[in-house]
Amino acid sequence: MKRLGKLAVSLVATGMGLAVSGAWAADSLQDVMKARGLNQQDLLAAAKTYTPTGGRDEFMAFSSGGQSGQVIVYGIPSMRILKYIGVFTPEPWQGYGFDEESKKVLREGNIDGKEINWGDTHHPGLSETNGESDGQFLFINDKANPRIAVIDLRDFETKQIVVNPIMKSDHGGAFVTPNTDYIIETSQYPAPLGNRKFSPLEDFNDTYRGAITYWKFDRTKGLIDAKQSFSIELPPYSQDLSDAGKGPSDGWSFTNSFCSERYVGGIEKGRPPYEAGCSAKDTDYLHVINWKRAAELFKAGKTTTINGHQVIMLATAIKEGIIFVIPEPKSPHGVDVTPDGTKIVVAGKLDTHVSVYSFDKIMAAIKAGKFEGKDPYGIPVISMKDTLHTQVELGLGPLHTQFDSKPCVAYTSLYVDSQVAKWNYCEGKVLDKIAVHYNIGHLMTMEGDTTKPRGKYLVALNKLSIDRFNPVGPLHPQNHQLIDISGDKMTLLYDMPIPLGEPHYVVAIDAKKLKPAVRYKVGTNSRTDLPSPYAARAGEEKTVRKGNSVEVWGTEIRSHITPETIEAEVGDEVTIHLTNLERAEDETHGFTVSTYNVHASVEPGKTVTVKFKADKEGVYPYYCTEFCSALHLEMEGYLLVKPKGWKPSKATTASAGTTYTEADYKAEVKKITDTQAVIDSVVTYITSVNYKDFPDVVSMVDDAFDQLGKAKELKVKHEALAAKQDWQNATLWAEQVWQYQVKTADLGLRAKTFLEQHNAKKIK
Ligand code: K7E
Ligand code: CUA
Numbered sequence: 142m143k144r145l146g147k148l149a150v151s152l153v154a155t156g157m158g159l160a161v162s163g164a165w166a167a168d169s170l171q172d173v174m175k176a177r178g179l180n181q182q183d184l185l186a187a188a189k190t191y192t193p194t195g196g197r198d199e200f201m202a203f204s205s206g207g208q209s210g211q212v213i214v215y216g217i218p219s220m221r222i223l224k225y226i227g228v229f230t231p232e233p234w235q236g237y238g239f240d241e242e243s244k245k246v247l248r249e250g251n252i253d254g255k256e257i258n259w260g261d262t263h264h265p266g267l268s269e270t271n272g273e274s275d276g277q278f279l280f281i282n283d284k285a286n287p288r289i290a291v292i293d294l295r296d297f298e299t300k301q302i303v304v305n306p307i308m309k310s311d312h313g314g315a316f317v318t319p320n321t322d323y324i325i326e327t328s329q330y331p332a333p334l335g336n337r338k339f340s341p342l343e344d345f346n347d348t349y350r351g352a353i354t355y356w357k358f359d360r361t362k363g364l365i366d367a368k369q370s371f372s373i374e375l376p377p378y379s380q381d382l383s384d385a386g387k388g389p390s391d392g393w394s395f396t397n398s399f400c401s402e403r404y405v406g407g408i409e410k411g412r413p414p415y416e417a418g419c420s421a422k423d424t425d426y427l428h429v430i431n432w433k434r435a436a437e438l439f440k441a442g443k444t445t446t447i448n449g450h451q452v453i454m455l456a457t458a459i460k461e462g463i464i465f466v467i468p469e470p471k472s473p474h475g476v477d478v479t480p481d482g483t484k485i486v487v488a489g490k491l492d493t494h495v496s497v498y499s500f501d502k503i504m505a506a507i508k509a510g511k512f513e514g515k516d517p518y519g520i521p522v523i524s525m526k527d528t529l530h531t532q533v534e535l536g537l538g539p540l541h542t543q544f545d546s547k548p549c550v551a552y553t554s555l556y557v558d559s560q561v562a563k564w565n566y567c568e569g570k571v572l573d574k575i576a577v578h579y580n581i582g583h584l585m586t587m588e589g590d591t592t593k594p595r596g597k598y599l600v601a602l603n604k605l606s607i608d609r610f611n612p613v614g615p616l617h618p619q620n621h622q623l624i625d626i627s628g629d630k631m632t633l634l635y636d637m638p639i640p641l642g643e644p645h646y647v648v649a650i651d652a653k654k655l656k657p658a659v660r661y662k663v664g665t666n667s668r669t670d671l672p673s674p675y676a677a678r679a680g681e682e683k684t685v686r687k688g689n690s691v692e693v694w695g696t697e698i699r700s701h702i703t704p705e706t707i708e709a710e711v712g713d714e715v716t717i718h719l720t721n722l723e724r725a726e727d728e729t730h731g732f733t734v735s736t737y738n739v740h741a742s743v744e745p746g747k748t749v750t751v752k753f754k755a756d757k758e759g760v761y762p763y764y765c766t767e768f769c770s771a772l773h774l775e776m777e778g779y780l781l782v783k784p785k786g787w788k789p790s791k792a793t794t795a796s797a798g799t800t801y802t803e804a805d806y807k808a809e810v811k812k813i814t815d816t817q818a819v820i821d822s823v824v825t826y827i828t829s830v831n832y833k834d835f836p837d838v839v840s841m842v843d844d845a846f847d848q849l850g851k852a853k854e855l856k857v858k859h860e861a862l863a864a865k866q867d868w869q870n871a872t873l874w875a876e877q878v879w880q881y882q883v884k885t886a887d888l889g890l891r892a893k894t895f896l897e898q899h900n901a902k903k904i905k
Contacts, residue, residue: 186634189625192219195898200587202600202649203265203279204621207642210260212281212292217587217598217649220623220637228290228299229260229283236731237299239740241750242668250288250302253337261285263645264315264382268360272319272387272592276654278363280324282314289315289326289356293363295658298667303365306450307335307352307372313396318385319592323355323432324365325385327396331377331403335448342405346517351375352452353383353396355432363670367450371439373464374455376518377403378426379419382475385432387592388482390500392433395485397469397476401425401516420491424468424525426516427476427487429503431463438463459519465507466516468525469496475583477542479551480592484530484566488539488553495539495553497566499530531569535562540582541646543589545626546596552626554581554601561601561624563631575631577622579605583646586626595651599624599631602644610638619643659726659837661746673748675718690714691755697730697743698722699848699884700772702765707780709755710787715780720748724840725888731766734780740766755782771883801872806863809875816882820849823889830901838892845888852881 168176174184192198198216201223206213210230215222229250231238238247238258250257260283268278279292287305292298305311305326313327331349333340340348357369378398386393404418412418435453438444438461444451458464471489478485485498506512506528512521538557545551549567559580563573583602587595606620618638625632661667664676677683677694682703684693691709695702697719709715721730721743732741732751739751765776832838855878862871 182632186625186632190218190220190623190635192216192221198652200595200598200649201652201655202585202647203267204602204639204644204647205262205265205281205642207263207619207644208259208261209642210258210262210283211641212262212265212279213639213641213644214297215637216652217600218623218634220621220635224297225641226292226297226299228262228281228292229257229286229288229302231258233740234742235298236741236743236749239738239751240742241752242666242673243299246299246302246668250283250286250290250304252286252288252304257286259285260288262642263312265646265648266315266317266324266590267648267650268321268358269317269319269591270321272391274588274591274648274650274654275321276650276656277360278321278358279648280315280317282311282326284310284312284329287311287326287328289324289365291358291363291365293670294655295670296661296667297657300668300670301364303356303367305354306448307452308332308354313353313381313383316383316385316394317358318394318432319387319391321358321360323370323385323436324358325383325394325432326354326356327380327383328352328375329379329381331379334374334452335450342407345377345405346403349377350455351377351380351398353380353394353428353430355435371435371444371451371453373430373435373453373458375428376401376455376516376520380428381473384476384478384485384590386478386482386500387480390478390482390485392431393500394430394432395476395478396428396430397473397487398425398428399472399474399490403517420472422471424470425473426466426522427469427473427485427498429465429467429523430458434461434463455518455520459521462507464520465503465512465523466520467498467503467523467528470494475541477544477590479566480544480594482592486542486551486553486566488535488542490538490540490556493534493537493539494532495535495542495564495566496525496532497530497569498528502528502530531566533564533566533569533571535564535571536560536574541584543584543586543599544594545586545589546594552584552586552599554584556580556582556604559603561599561631563626573630575624575633577601577603577624577633578609578620578636579603579607585647585649587649588651590648597625597627598634598649599626600647600649602647604643606638609636613640621647659745660724660840661744663722663724663746664720664748665746667744667747667749673718673720675750676720676748677718678720679722690716693717695719696722697732697765697776699728699770699887700765700776700880702730702732702763702776702778705778707763707778709780709782710785711755711758711782712785713755713782714752715755716750716752718748718750719743721745723844725844725891726837726840728769728844729767730769730776732763733766734763735761737761742767755780758782758784770887772880801869803866803868806859806868806872806875809872809879813875813879813882816879816886820882820886820889823886823893826893827889827896829903830896831904832892832896832901835896835899835901838895841888841892841895845885845892848881848885848888852878852885855881 200217204213212226214224227237237243265281287308291301308328309332312329316325354372379400383396400419406415408414470492473489488495506523513524536555536558540554601622603620618640621637623635666673723745737753741749761780859874
């Protein structure tokens with residue numbers, strides 16, 4: 142115990158700035174280069190990405206987590222992973238799917254009453270204002286089970302999952318319109334719309350359909366409003382990705398497709414396989430849709446209700462002149478509108494070209510009523526030749542396109558060539574190529590989907606990593622390669638393994654646009670952002686027993702869970718609400734109960750609930766799962782599940798194993814006096830500088846004084862007990878005073894370090 146007192150003293154000494162001397166005397170730069178086999182180019186790349194301790198990244202990237210059903214957040218250019226956000230899959234660290242508030246969100250993703258606990262995330266999309274990323278929300282789709290999730294970037298938590306009521310799979314989500322009025326989701330594999338009934342493949346042309354859904358986003362609520370959302374029925378092509386028009390093309394959206402052959406496979410019946418039947422034609426169809434007009438038709442009620450959802454049927458869309466198609470070569474993947482909104486880029490996987498369409502020419506053809514015919518479903522077909530701005534031969538397997546801050550400059554991934562091509566879409570010429578490792582899918586530039594791309598960096602999302610990393614078995618990580626695009630020539634800077642599913646797409650935003658909170662208002666349900674009815678403040682904790690339910694309103698604060706014991710009988714429903722009372726940044730507590738499969742992450746201010754049936758009698762320790770303080774391990778308690786009707790056989794009082802004497806009490810008091818001296822010195826320092834200019838420090842100081850305030854009340858108590866010569870209880874309560882002091886000192890020292898590192902100024 143004395144040692145801990147000394148520890149506090151020594152912490153102060155270090156905090157007071159006894160600098161560690163003899164910095165880094167070891168190797169010279171030349172020695173390190175030689176030893177590690179690095180050349181000048183490597184050093185330059187390292188210097189462009191290396192971020193010293195405490196350094197921040199210029200951009201933040203949000204990557205799909207593929208089959209992990211999550212979102213991965215990392216910084217650019219350091220490529221350091223900062224967070225995995227649980228979206229369609231339970232994520233234990235965040236308690237996602239293990240506490241009641243988050244389960245509610247996850248269960249919104251049930252389909253036909255069935256729990257679905259995985260997702261295949263493909264395309265994240267950031268909210269936009271006037272076509273620019275605004276840093277408020279992130280959306281992402283689940284291709285396997287047609288769903289869209291909404292993530293609030295104030296706390297990086299998933300707030301909503303909506304199930305598409307008419308599709309069976311979606312690939313083309315999530316893409317936003319320039320003011321995030323709508324989030325676009327497109328089906329991939331055609332199926333009978335909405336109905337969960339069987340229909341034979343022989344009836345494919347008549348009963349199977351594609352669809353595009355425009356989900357209305359309510360920005361003030363931060364939620365999708367399903368009632369104000371609608372879809373348009375599409376032919377049974379495999380609609381792929383979409384992009385919303387911007388600037389001159391705002392109000393329109395574009396969707397590419399493959400397998401417009403409408404082939405249905407059947408190799409078992411001796412028919413040629415899907416891959417042959419789905420790529421036989423030289424062209425597929427680029428869908429051109431007037432979504433602003435479509436929204437008016439929806440409001441005017443020109444829809445059919447399918448599975449409770451409003452659908453503009455294809456015949457209506459054609460009659461109202463809101464849908465057109467243009468041939469596009471060949472089995473394309475992805476469609477991208479240029480930042481100025483004047484052109485639309487489509488790359489055919491099986492064609493060596495990218496095709497650049499002119500929005501003006503498309504509009505001119507529509508206006509003139511100049512069509513080359515109709516598709517098999519009666520949609521007017523605009524000719525490719527009338528609408529092409531240019532076609533550029535880039536290489537093998539062109540897939541996705543992104544844009545630079547420099548006018549007319551685009552980057553396209555070449556899957557088969559394993560290259561990125563830099564090219565000029567205005568003049569139609571190739572500017573540069575760089576090899577990537579290996580088989581690139583998407584690529585991404587900073588804010589490259591918006592009206593104002595930021596240039597600087599490009600990330601290649603490579604499908605295969607083969608020999609790039611230390612082997613970890615047959616399942617390899619993916620490889621995100623960072624490429625410098627600031628000069629004329631692209632240069633490769635860094636390889637980052639992604640060890641969590643196969644990311645398809647990633648978006649990045651200027652880090653300055655993100656304004657995440659560091660704490661919640663005390664008592665917040667983070668999933669709804671509303672005050673939780675189950676919040677408790679210090680001193681309000683209670684346990685209520687009613688019938689066979691036990692409900693606990695508890696709190697967590699260093700280093701204490703209130704209550705410390707929860708008693709239940711076998712078969713009781715146990716509900717535990719917990720509020721983290723901390724205000725200091727990063728003072729998260731966790732909570733779990735042995736063997737009941739519950740876990741909560743309780744960040745400062747958050748209120749969460751865990752719930753379970755105490756179905757077996759026994760003794761179940763519960764504890765805080767975050768190493769939150771020196772006495773973290775002591776942040777514990779017991780759930781006691783008694784057999785029904787159990788009665789103690791004798792009057793019992795819980796007793797500690799050790800007995801304490803007057804000498805112990807005196808030693809305790811001495812320790813308190815010594816530690817108070819430490820606290821006083823820290824307080825003197827903090828109040829001698831402008832600490833009030835640092836909100837983070839103010840929170841820490843508030844918390845510190847709260848802790849010390851509790852110590853004051855207990856001083857009266859232990860002194861009274863000592864006066865009665867109850868050394869046992871006097872010693873333990875004095876020890877508790879010291880516990881509060883340690884927490885105060887811990888916070889005080891952290892505040893002091895913060896102030897020193899941020900060059901706080903003397904005020905007296
Ligand atoms: Cu993998 Cu956008 Cu789903 Cu291309 S997608 S690679
Ligand atoms: Cu709270 Cu560990």
